[in-house]
Amino acid sequence: MNKVRTRFAPSPTGYLHVGGIRTALFGWLVARQANGQFILRLEDTDKNREVEGSAAHLIESLKTLGIAYDEGPDKQGPYGPYRQSERLDLYKEWAQKLVDKGRAYADPYSAAEVQKFREQAQKEKKPFLYRNHRPDHPPAWDGSQPLRFKSDPKAYAWHDEVMGDLKTGPEVVDDFILIKSDGYPTYNFCHIVDDHLMEISHIIRGQEFLASMPNYLNLYEALEIDHPVFATMPHILNEAGNKKLGKRDGAKDVLDYIREGYLPEALRSFIATLGWNDGTEQEVFTTDELIEKFSLDRVGRSGAHFDERRLNWVNGAVIRSMSLNDLYKQVEKFWPNEASSYDDAYK
Numbered sequence: 058m059n060k061v062r063t064r065f066a067p068s069p070t071g072y073l074h075v076g077g078i079r080t081a082l083f084g085w086l087v088a089r090q091a092n093g094q095f096i097l098r099l100e101d102t103d104k105n106r107e108v109e110g111s112a113a114h115l116i117e118s119l120k121t122l123g124i125a126y127d128e129g130p131d132k133q134g135p136y137g138p139y140r141q142s143e144r145l146d147l148y149k150e151w152a153q154k155l156v157d158k159g160r161a162y163a164d165p166y167s168a169a170e171v172q173k174f175r176e177q178a179q180k181e182k183k184p185f186l187y188r189n190h191r192p193d194h195p196p197a198w199d200g201s202q203p204l205r206f207k208s209d210p211k212a213y214a215w216h217d218e219v220m221g222d223l224k225t226g227p228e229v230v231d232d233f234i235l236i237k238s239d240g241y242p243t244y245n246f247c248h249i250v251d252d253h254l255m256e257i258s259h260i261i262r263g264q265e266f267l268a269s270m271p272n273y274l275n276l277y278e279a280l281e282i283d284h285p286v287f288a289t290m291p292h293i294l295n296e297a298g299n300k301k302l303g304k305r306d307g308a309k310d311v312l313d314y315i316r317e318g319y320l321p322e323a324l325r326s327f328i329a330t331l332g333w334n335d336g337t338e339q340e341v342f343t344t345d346e347l348i349e350k351f352s353l354d355r356v357g358r359s360g361a362h363f364d365e366r367r368l369n370w371v372n373g374a375v376i377r378s379m380s381l382n383d384l385y386k387q388v389e390k391f392w393p394n395e396a397s398s399y400d401d402a403y404k
Contacts, residue, residue, distance in 0.1 A: 059258060061088055061091035061092075061093030061259065062094045062095075062255065062258050062259075063087050063088045063093065063094075063095050063096070063258065063261060064096040064097070064098050064260075065081040065084050065095070065096070065097055065098070065119070066098040066099075067081075067099065068100045068101065068103060068106070068107075069108060069111035069114075070103070070107060070111060071108050072111070072114055072310035072311070073114065073118040073311050073312075074309065074310065074311060075302065075328060076293050077311075078118070078122065078124075078311050078324075078328055079293065079328050080262060081119060082325060083288070083290070083351070083353070084259070084261045085125075085126075086348055086351040087261070088127075090348055090351065093258070095125075095126050096126060096127065096129065096134075096136070096139070096257070097119065097128070097129030097130065097132075098129070098139050098140075098141070098251060099112055099130055099139065099141065100244060100247070101140055101141055101142045102141045102142060102242055102244070103241070103244075104142075112130070112140075116130070116131060117312065121312060121315055122311065122315075122321045122324060122325060123344070136256065141247055145240060145242070147250065148242040148250060151250045151280065152235050152236050152242075152246070154280070155207075155280070156198055158279070159207065160206065160207045160209075160279045161198075161204050161205065161235055162192070162204070162207055163198040163202045163203075164195070164202055164203040164234070165192055165195060166190070174187075174189075186231050187205070187231050187233070188208055188210070188232045191207070191232065200236075200240060201238060203234045203237055204235045204236040205232050205233065205234050206234075206235050206272075206279070207232060208233075208272065210227035210230040210231075211227050212226050213225050213274050213275075215270065216287070217287045218287065218288040218356075219288050219289050219290065219353060219356045219357075220267070220358055221358070223270070225271045229271050229272075230272060245269060245273070246276070249277065249280070249282075250280075253280070257285050258285050258286060259285055259286045259288060260285045260286070260287055260288065261353075262288075262289065263289070263292070264289055267289050270287075288353045290332070290356070291357065291358055292361075293360065293361050294360040294363065295362075296362060296363060296364055298360070298362050302363050314368075318372075319368070320372060320375050320387060322343070322344065323374075323375040324368075324372075325344060325347065326341050326343075327371045329347050331361040331363065332360075333356045333357070335351075336355065340371065340374075341371055
């Protein structure tokens with residue numbers, strides 16, 4: 058069996074909420090089950106959206122919840138660096154391979170010209186496809202223009218460990234940007250290069266990336282590299298179950314839960330069971346039990362409902378299972394003065 062290497066690759070654009078933690082947790086569990094490695098990679102190539110302090114916050118969130126990574130920005134390994142902004146030369150090297158093969162071209166069009174193409178397609182009641190407007194004689198790529206992938210439209214069929222067997226037609230494959238005019242790569246390009254170079258075996262990510270899969274498969278072929286195992290997580294829904302969980306529905310900073318008294322063990326157990334179960338009636342799992350029992354093939358394809366009342370119940374169950382000494386240590390984090398008084402009284 059090939060070695061298992063999974064990754065969590067967030068963008069430092071804000072706090073880490075429940076959906077992101079579930080993706081990280083599932084990747085961590087898959088790696089730990091197989092005695093593999095779990096990698097943290099910061100995808101910080103969209104500088105316009107980056108939030109100062111967000112990278113440190115992401116790292117703190119994972120460590121606080123006990124989701125320990127084996128390689129990352131502050132834990133170097135043989136596949137670093139682990140910040141995409143420090144890997145720009147690698148992306149240019151791989152982009153040049155596509156240029157040399159005739160599978161990428163410098164995009165000469167202005168935003169206004171592209172908008173005209175869109176409006177024309179709309180007027181003709183046709184879907185807008187960039188590949189229908191490829192320049193016949195694009196300029197040489199000098200880094201001042203966006204570099205765009207030259208797609209080879211075809212039908213695709215692939216397997217997803219959660220969603221099952223999927224397929225699409227050639228009409229959804231299009232030319233997309235690889236390197237922006239500011240020199241930074243797009244997610245659509247650099248995550249594929251990084252996963253290959255870091256020898257990632259499993260990609261676990263959210264449902265929002267599913268529509269882009271045909272383009273990704275097309276790019277894997279153009280680069281002549283094998284793709285990892287795919288596992289697509291359905292959305293976490295609000296308590297009503299009628300939309301994706303958002304900030305107004307309780308998708309708050311995961312560290313806020315810790316500050317409010319929820320235990321890391323309880324959060325891990327609760328988040329793991331958002332869409333996954335082991336086929337039994339068990340609702341609360343220790344970390345060892347999660348590592349032993351978790352499997353991607355038991356993750357549901359439909360959205361999981363976020364129920365804060367159940368989180369409260371799980372947290373209470375974990376607290377009741379703790380020894381007095383362990384509970385005392387947890388209380389001490391929140392009320393150190395009171396805990397010290399208690400300690401003095403019972404010495």
